Amino acid sequence: MSTQIDRKQSYTIKEAAVLSGLTDSTLRYYETIGLIPHVTRDASSKYRVYSEDDINYIVSIACLSATGMSIDDMKEYLSNVERGEGAAPDQIKLLDEQNRRLAEEERNLKLRRHYLQTKADYWRAVQNKDLDQAAKVSEKAIAIAKEVKESRTTI
Template identity: 40%
Template sequence: MSATRQQTADLTIQEMARRSGFAESTLRYYEKIGLLGPVARDESSGHRRYGPATADRVEALSCLRSAGMTVTGMRRYLDLLARGDSAAAEQRDLFAGQAEVLAADIEQLQLRLTYLRRKADLWDARVRGDAAAEKRAAEDVLHVMNSFRF
């Protein structure tokens, strides 16, 4: 159980949304498509109540989503988790594959950052009236642009 979650009370959808970072609509959607399993309801109001096991699952899904995993990937993770240790190699492959996807995303973000910095250099050179620096910066911008994947 998460150290940040109250151990005595189930969480409302608002509390679960705050803790997980998911929008309430995302929590409803994940419930609808079966990622969360059945979510308990308050007997008097019918409102969702996220018990400890469901809250743990939501938190795990939040971590996976923040690492860029798709709904399909999250579903695969849960299916493999249900199979236990017999699916350990498949779990390893799932996470290794997602790590490669994330590494490629980071590489592209680094290129975008470099592009923006080179563009700032270009405009800075123009502000200073340094034609040679502006020309170098323009060449650097073109070099970075040729590295982008479109």
């Protein structure tokens, strides 16, 4: 999967994409906007050559991106890393806020899954010709739908 240059592990952009879970085009874009620092190019081919440190850095970015963190927040996070220990309060605030957003997304996802399960229960009751149960489950689904709607208005 990788080549040897100067006895150090190196990777192509395709290999970097596989290892990080990001696409080639995302890696190029992140480099263009400065999220990924300058990547070394092969002297003869001019192709990008990623070092093990580059891959580790890119995987960190991919992890942040996977949380839904915005590019601006990722840039702030990486800038804060450069500041070191003095940036700890800013990092904690940034990460806690992203964690709060993820918790809200998780809550909304669970709510939508509960709605789907309730609708399936409704149709099971209909299939079984249990109209009383269908009516009860329908009311439950309406209540869940209302909760989903209300969760959207608090964003």
